[in-house]
Amino acid sequence: MIEVIDVHKSFGELQVLRGVNLSVEKGESMTVIGGSGSGKSVLLKHIIGLLFPDKGRVIVDGQSLNDLDEYGLNELRKKFGMLFQMAALFDSLTVWENVGFSLKQHTNLSDEEIRKIATEKLALVGLKDVEDKMPAELSGGMKKRVGLARAICMDAAIILYDEPTTGLDPIAADAINDLIVDLRKKLGVTSVTITHDMHSAYKISDRIAMLYKGEILEIGTPDQIRDTKNPIVHQFITGSAVGPITAE
Amino acid sequence: MASAVESRGFINNVLETVGRRTSSVFVEIGAVLIFLGQTLRWTVSPPFYWKSALKQMEMIGVDSVPVVLTTALSTGMVLALQSYTGFKRFGAETLIGTVVSLSMTRELGPVLTGLMVAGRAGASMAAELGTMRVTEQIDALSTLATNPMKYLVVPRFVASTVMMFFLTVLGMITGIAGGYFVGVKVLGTNPVTYIDNSINYTEVKDIWFGLIKALVFGAVVGLIGCYKGFNTEGGAEGVGKATTGAVVVSCMLILILDYFISALLW
Ligand SMILES: Nc1ncnc2c1ncn2[C@@H]1O[C@H](COP(=O)(O)OP(=O)(O)OP(=O)(O)O)[C@@H](O)[C@H]1O
Ligand SMILES: [Mg+2]
Numbered sequence: 001m002i003e004v005i006d007v008h009k010s011f012g013e014l015q016v017l018r019g020v021n022l023s024v025e026k027g028e029s030m031t032v033i034g035g036s037g038s039g040k041s042v043l044l045k046h047i048i049g050l051l052f053p054d055k056g057r058v059i060v061d062g063q064s065l066n067d068l069d070e071y072g073l074n075e076l077r078k079k080f081g082m083l084f085q086m087a088a089l090f091d092s093l094t095v096w097e098n099v100g101f102s103l104k105q106h107t108n109l110s111d112e113e114i115r116k117i118a119t120e121k122l123a124l125v126g127l128k129d130v131e132d133k134m135p136a137e138l139s140g141g142m143k144k145r146v147g148l149a150r151a152i153c154m155d156a157a158i159i160l161y162d163e164p165t166t167g168l169d170p171i172a173a174d175a176i177n178d179l180i181v182d183l184r185k186k187l188g189v190t191s192v193t194i195t196h197d198m199h200s201a202y203k204i205s206d207r208i209a210m211l212y213k214g215e216i217l218e219i220g221t222p223d224q225i226r227d228t229k230n231p232i233v234h235q236f237i238t239g240s241a242v243g244p245i246t247a248e
Numbered sequence: 249m250a251s252a253v254e255s256r257g258f259i260n261n262v263l264e265t266v267g268r269r270t271s272s273v274f275v276e277i278g279a280v281l282i283f284l285g286q287t288l289r290w291t292v293s294p295p296f297y298w299k300s301a302l303k304q305m306e307m308i309g310v311d312s313v314p315v316v317l318t319t320a321l322s323t324g325m326v327l328a329l330q331s332y333t334g335f336k337r338f339g340a341e342t343l344i345g346t347v348v349s350l351s352m353t354r355e356l357g358p359v360l361t362g363l364m365v366a367g368r369a370g371a372s373m374a375a376e377l378g379t380m381r382v383t384e385q386i387d388a389l390s391t392l393a394t395n396p397m398k399y400l401v402v403p404r405f406v407a408s409t410v411m412m413f414f415l416t417v418l419g420m421i422t423g424i425a426g427g428y429f430v431g432v433k434v435l436g437t438n439p440v441t442y443i444d445n446s447i448n449y450t451e452v453k454d455i456w457f458g459l460i461k462a463l464v465f466g467a468v469v470g471l472i473g474c475y476k477g478f479n480t481e482g483g484a485e486g487v488g489k490a491t492t493g494a495v496v497v498s499c500m501l502i503l504i505l506d507y508f509i510s511a512l513l514w
Binding site for chain 2: 089090
């Protein structure tokens, strides 16, 4: 479904991705872990064509993103939902207008119908009575969940989650984990999730990949990752300050 | 000896900096022209976001009325006062009306309105889009399969062009009225001659020149405001830079283009 092939990306002097290879099967839940600043968000943006590789390719559903024109890219993006790390809510629109944005743009549904669907999606992420608020009136964790509701609003086939549980209390976080698992089981959603939360990673993933120094260092099922022989991965998942990775 | 080497190093540095700046100016001009091309292309391809355009017209147009009124009124009045002082020296006071209406229609109406709207609406466009850029709202639009050029830039570009036209009409009328008030009521020149001289020496052509300028300036303000906002980087500081940049560049462009349009449309 998604294939990332030898992707290189630099910003000026800074080499962020140095040959990332990753393939995600249809219906699979892939989680990417890695240190802060290791390029996880950058990788996610390559998958939906917000950034393009300096070298290498990204193929989604058999289509190479490099070869698509604006129209083709736009059509392809209709298959996606994306949750941004900082939620990226439209601050001139109310919560329900944010959640129902794609419905408004791409369907002929009336405002009442859109509002109804938005309310349902908000309930799924554990929010109620926020429809008419503006994003500026929400807490960080609430914004995150509104962003999540927006990402799942169109019943997309592929959902990209950039740190879905960061900033949430443990109970709300676990409800989100359940939601992600549910979406995959019931709707067969393919997903790529970025997280620092290992509890969540073990719970939602079919496979976990660790990004380190611009490459995928190790990839495997949650059990394989838990029992890793690689000292770097081991240090990372156990969250130890002592080991081969040193804080820079 | 040492100082000669030093000064050569200094000159090289200066030349290098000037060279780099100049080439980056050309790169930027190219980027703006590409942005203009894309904006025009998206303007003519459906769908058109009417609601959004109307909202922008309200924000750019209606909200700019007070500042345009004040500027135009003051300019018209001062113009009458100053030209009276000059013209009286050779007994041509009756020509104040001509001076005021020619300057307001051909020149000051569009230019002053342009500068005012650049400072108000251009700045707010750059700040709003810049904030949307640095908080990834523009990226979010793309991921929701909505073209940000079309959704954000086109309505602002169209609204700014259209509203500049109407604001300029308003500016012209207000300036001329202000001139009349000072010329006739304050300085006591003959109202009939004042009006005759205003009308006889102002041609429809003069008004059109002014309005063509207004359309161009409106497009400039919308284009530069959106361009600067769209290309913002670097958080809150970047938004500040984009905002200032938008005002400075659009004001400069208005003044430069004003000369060329005046020279062309003689
Ligand atoms: N648009 C950009 N321009 C310049 N540099 C960028 C840009 N986007 C990301 N970077 C740089 O790329 C590197 C990786 O950023 P990225 O956001 O992918 O990190 P991350 O792995 O998601 O980290 P975190 O876990 O903290 O979110 C960082 O050093 C960042 O400064
Ligand atoms: Mg990130």
